[in-house]
Amino acid sequence: MEEKKITVNHGVLDDIELPPIVYKYRNWSDDYHKRFITEREVFMASARSFEDQLDCRNPTRFDLLSNQQIYDYYFWSSQRENANFSRQQHRKFARYWAKHSAVKDQKAQQKWMDNSIEEYYDHDGILSLTENCSNDAMWEKYADNGKGFCIGYNSREMFRHIGGGGKVDYVDALPIILPEPFMHFAESLKNRVYSKTTYWSFEEEYRTKKFWQNPATIKDRQIQLPKEAFNKIILGNNISEKDKKEIIENTKNYIGNIEIVQR
Numbered sequence: 001m002e003e004k005k006i007t008v009n010h011g012v013l014d015d016i017e018l019p020p021i022v023y024k025y026r027n028w029s030d031d032y033h034k035r036f037i038t039e040r041e042v043f044m045a046s047a048r049s050f051e052d053q054l055d056c057r058n059p060t061r062f063d064l065l066s067n068q069q070i071y072d073y074y075f076w077s078s079q080r081e082n083a084n085f086s087r088q089q090h091r092k093f094a095r096y097w098a099k100h101s102a103v104k105d106q107k108a109q110q111k112w113m114d115n116s117i118e119e120y121y122d123h124d125g126i127l128s129l130t131e132n133c134s135n136d137a138m139w140e141k142y143a144d145n146g147k148g149f150c151i152g153y154n155s156r157e158m159f160r161h162i163g164g165g166g167k168v169d170y171v172d173a174l175p176i177i178l179p180e181p182f183m184h185f186a187e188s189l190k191n192r193v194y195s196k197t198t199y200w201s202f203e204e205e206y207r208t209k210k211f212w213q214n215p216a217t218i219k220d221r222q223i224q225l226p227k228e229a230f231n232k233i234i235l236g237n238n239i240s241e242k243d244k245k246e247i248i249e250n251t252k253n254y255i256g257n258i259e260i261v262q263r
Contacts, residue, residue, distance in 0.1 A: 018155040018165075019131040021231050022206050025142035025150050028243045035222070036151055037250050040230070042162065044125025044210045044221040048118075052200060056120070056192055058174045059113035062103050069182065071098040076181045122215040126193065127162065129153070129206045133234055134263075137202045146238035146263070149247055152231040158208075161225055165208030168194050170201040232259040 024042070026033040035041045047056035065073065075094035078085060082093065102108035130138060139146045159165050175191040177183065183191075193209055212220055233251050235244055239262070248260055 018159065018206070020155060021133075021152045022129040022131055022155045022158065023133045023150050023152050023234075024127075024129055025138050025148065027142070027144040027148040028239075028247060029144065029147075033148070034250070037233075037247065038254050039222070040225050040227065040254060041222050042127050042158075042225060044127055044162070044216070044223060046121045046216070046221075047124065047126060048121040052196065054174060055196055055200075056124075056126070057117060058177055058192055058195075059117055060177045060179050060188070062112070062179060063106070063109045064176065064178065065103065065182075067098070070101070070103050071095065073179060073181070074098050074101070120192075123212050124193075125210045125212070125216055125221050127165075127208050128203070129165075129208070130204045131206060132204045135202070135204065139236060139263075143236050146236035147240065147243070148236050149239065149243075150234040150236070152234065153225075153229050154231045155206075158225060158229045161229060162208045162223055163210045165206060166194055168196050168203075168205040168207060170198045171195055172198055227256050230255050230258050232261065235260065235262040237263040 024036065026036055028034060032043070035043075050056070062070075062073075071094050074097040075090055077097075078090040078093040082090070085093065102112070132138070133150050133152060139148075139150075142148075143150060169190075174197065175195055177188045177191050180188075194207070196205070210223070233247065235247065239247075244262075251258065251260060
């Protein structure tokens with residue numbers, strides 16, 4: 001009987017046309033937020049800290065695989081891990097692990113999915129941004145109801161120093177993630193990192209991400225940007241004179257003579 005051929009779906013992230021400027025809403029009363037100016041930092045946060053309890057939390061669904069797909073998965077894995085095996089040895093490997101793996105054990109599967117998400121939290125960092133600096137809901141939620149400020153970054157320069165990024169898609173239900181070879185890694189990445197529920201569509205989010213081989217420390221996640229990455233500072237319409245003066249002074253001292261405007 002001819003072996004069933006595994007079809008690999010080569011889904012890729014769309015080519016992203018970034019807006020020239022992306023923005024980050026901040027609160028000057030928060031000392032960590034001040035570092036965005038005084039240290040020229042951005043913070044690549046773990047999704048573990050996100051308010052949205054679904055964000056980046058959709059796991060790889062081994063539990064949805066059929067018996068044939070489980071066998072195909074282990075055959076594919078053997079081809080990758082055991083390059084010197086004959087085809088007969090690959091089949092033997094796949095039959096053994098399809099029978100003895102914990103894929104069909106619901107408790108083991110749930111534990112595996114939970115552990116994989118926790119590992120993801122430790123190794124990945126995300127910076128949430130937006131192209132809209134005039135979003136009242138964002139000023140209210142992330143900039144202390146207009147008492148804070150908003151930093152505009154030159155997107156290409158910023159992303160060049162941090163890593164890849166793109167626009168978030170808002171969907172009614174988060175897409176399912178399947179393991180390779182049934183879903184390409186790039187498609188899995190898009191489904192996990194660049195998909196959020198429509199509840200959060202008001203954020204109009206762009207995000208950039210970074211991966212570390214070892215669990216990321218706080219220091220790892222603090223990424224300093226060059227002055228050229230900064231485009232402007234926008235002060236909230238409810239900002240105090242004291243905070244306004246401090247932001248202007250610190251911007252000139254640590255970033256330079258970029259544009260500073262008030263809503």
